[in-house]
Amino acid sequence: MSEHESYDPKSIEQKWQERWEADNLYRAKVDWSKPKHYALTMLPYPSGDLHIGHWFAMTPSDARARFKRMQGCNVMFPMGFDAFGLPAENAAVQRNIHPAKWTYANIERMRKQLRSMGAMFDWQREAVSCDPAYYKWTEWFFKVFYQNDLAYRSEALVNWSPTLQTVLANEQVIDGKDERTGQPVVQKLMTQWFFRYTRYIDELLNFDKIDWPEPIRIMQENWIGRSEGARVRFKIADAGVRYAAAISSTALHEGEGTGVSVDREIEVYTTRPDTLWGATFMVLAPEHALVEMLTTPEQAQSVADYKAAVARKTELERISDDKEKTGVFTGGYAVNPVSGARIPVWIADYVLITYGTGAIMAVPSGDQRDFDFARKYGLEIIPVVQPDDQPVLDGATMTEAWDGAGTMVNSGILNGLRCNGEKGRRNPSIAAAIQHIEQMGVGKEAVNYRLRDWLISRQRYWGSPIPIIYTADGTLETVPDERLPVVLPDDVEFIPSGRSPLTYHEPFLNTVDSQGRPAKRETDTMDTFMCSSWYHLRYLSPKYDAAPFDPEEAAYWLPVDTYTGGAEHATMHLLYTRWFNKASRDVGVFDDAMKIAAAHGRNPEEMFDEPMLQLRNQGQILGEERDGDVILATGRYDGEKLFADYVEVIDRTTMEAVRAEKQQAIVGEIVKRTERVLTVDVNGALRTVEVIDGATVVVPTIPGENNVNQLKHHLEIQRMSKSKGNVVNPDELVSMYGADAVRAYLMFGFDWSKGGPWNRKQIQGVVRWLNDVWEMCTTAPPTGTGDAAAEREIERSVQAAIARVSEGLETFSFNTPVAGLMSLRNDLRAAIRDNKLSADAWRSALRDMLLLMAPLTPHIAEELWLRMGFEYSIHLQTFPVYDADKARSEMTQLVIMKNGKPVGHIDVPVDISEADAQAAALASEIAKRFLNGSTPKKVVYVAGRNGMEPKVNIVV
């Protein structure tokens, strides 16, 4: 037995991590002589511990970055921390730790954990968003946007979270609840800071310049929510006479977009101007500016009551009212501009002040919500689209709205026109309606968006301050550049008042304006998405102090070539950062970088329109599966063990009842199944059931005959969380198997884009692989002279592995590179075992194998590389290039198909011609068997490409 050292990851991994760092092996420096590759992975929030999900996101990205580097690119792969945010502040209140202390302690811990990945992070480019040297520039960006009219302060109905004691952006509110804590959010009129997100809508809808996943593109499009239709103005009936008093007593703001026009009109937005003749009433949002003016004295009380009731409701309650529509009549009327009908104006909370003009024309025959409302309150219904092949609609007897295709009726000049059910001008009835209302001068074609401006102010302490000063006379001033950053005071007191400590910190609060007069500071801080919108720029030069980034670095590295991270950021970070980039470009942030880039021959016009060219999303690692089928098993006992001839899956809730009834049976949950042996949990006691051959298995949820394999021993996969106790700790895995094994397993065991439930068992295969590789590379070289054919075979195996690893890494398919390397391991082991390789062939194959492994498992590759006598470092070597000549074999199998189904194959030379292949196939015994001398109808030849066998399909 040969004595040799076995693979011990602990003894090599830390050693190499330290050596690489000491040697600055991964330092990324501008080098115009080499092509650059900026690989970026989403930075973590320093919550305290690195999660297996971070490993899943980062280590495959690292493998790809390493691969690009070995292919000759100058690669930058930075890392940092998104360090502002509420959890730090909550920790401060709950545990009396300063947010900075809590955050930096976590960062310290996570840095160590990140280092244990063995990733090629360039730590000299690390950026931490709560560092004053970083947020100085976050403040600077705000200021530049403000000075260029891209930031503004305005009163608006905003999402206020009573739990978090701050406002939130729309993106952070889901189903009327705060996306982080799930607590309800209320609508509140407040003065807040916004960015002009909507100014860039058209550009944000254009994805031509970026290679991003379709689902992300679609989510962003839906989030922006472009819709085509028309704005139509409805005159208020009797406005001049009846409401003169109300108008004069109300401070009405007039102008476009406010829903109030100088002519005392109500403006609505509709996607269906063709149904205008069917508008039998109007509905205003309760908060609409015209409500007071429209309300008659008789209705005043009920309108006031309704408005008060709506104001009390949270957004959540407004949504979850079982879709039962409520509303009240204002007493006021408007005039349908096309039919001239006098129609009542209602208020209802199903109309949102935040969308369109906050007012709608209600067409009950064409919109189900309007229909429900009309039926409930006895309002008129006039059908305007007559569906084909159906009885003539009658407003009095209709049971639901019709929003499909049909013929226009009861619609004046539109009568008889076709409504094809499509949106916008593609629909003839809509096109005609738009033309009509524009001619009449009562409305015009319009595009509406769901997207609203980005609300960036937060009433919290732990965020980047907003560099604004309020002078004594109430005007705004920006803090001069030389006094940036406005630094968060350290000596703050956290009391559970809910208020930001900045609001009662006198030294922070009190300052002077540009004239030296007393003034107050803005106490709101910025949304943390502001910090993460430009962190990829700070990585370029995290210590640079003359600008947010060094233009020399930007000119070379930008834009980000590959961005990886979770898809959950689709409508938040990934949209914000695109806006931020476009806004920055337009205010000249990139001007210097553009000049430098142009001087080096790059086209600056194409560099700064989008921040990240290619985006790929990884899936999520879920908790391990649990909960199996509950079964009833009967049969013959042998001691404690049951040999079952009958197994039925039963409902969990009936388990106790069935157990009481069938005392001889085993009734319980399957906690484990190994082929036909079940381990069943019967009230905590584990029983063994062997399902015998020919047993009856009944699984009600699976129709047809069932077999033992359909019994599930675990179900219900869940997200990992501390409360569920299903968290997989990467540190433990690393200490058990080593970082290389964890890296390789995460790449091998999952579809990276999908993720999936954790499975502790499968890692064994990767551990075996690394052990085998270790053994092959540390055993003495073979002494035989080698077998030429076997050596050729190994050469082909190496080429196949090169192809699989290269292609997999290029396309973010991390499973196949590992599989390819395992195959190579299998082939090599067999050849070595049979002593078929000469020392040269052996060494050459192992050399390539280690190079292929280097991006995936960097430590073991480096260690074995040096042990085999190659030069440090493997990570500075060139990646093997696929060689089609070496990969080609002399003979191949020609697949013979009958009507497209493979029926056999014959050996042929790999360079066989089409004619020869067809002739050989037709002459083969296989073809003769089914042809029986007859002539085939058709013969199709498929050439063998990329290692695939050639085929001849014979159609009979």
Next chain:
RNA sequence: GGGGCAGUGGUGAAAUGGCAGCCACGAAGGUCUUAAAAACCUUUGCUCGUGAGAGCGUGUGGGUUCGAGUCCCACCUGCCCCACCA
């Protein structure tokens, strides 16, 4: 209600329109061992068959094609996003 993604062995999963299930895990049998673990060898999609072999197979039903897991249509199931959006 709108939009998206996915459905392949016992499990994780592969598969440029061209031999479905590469590579692993698990399992069964065997070797070694006092025994176990580890390691090694064989088998392993399902059904029938002692066997050679035959038939069936990528959620369901249609379609396109010489040929469909892959493309198109409809449906079922699961997950995700959005949602009184006018």
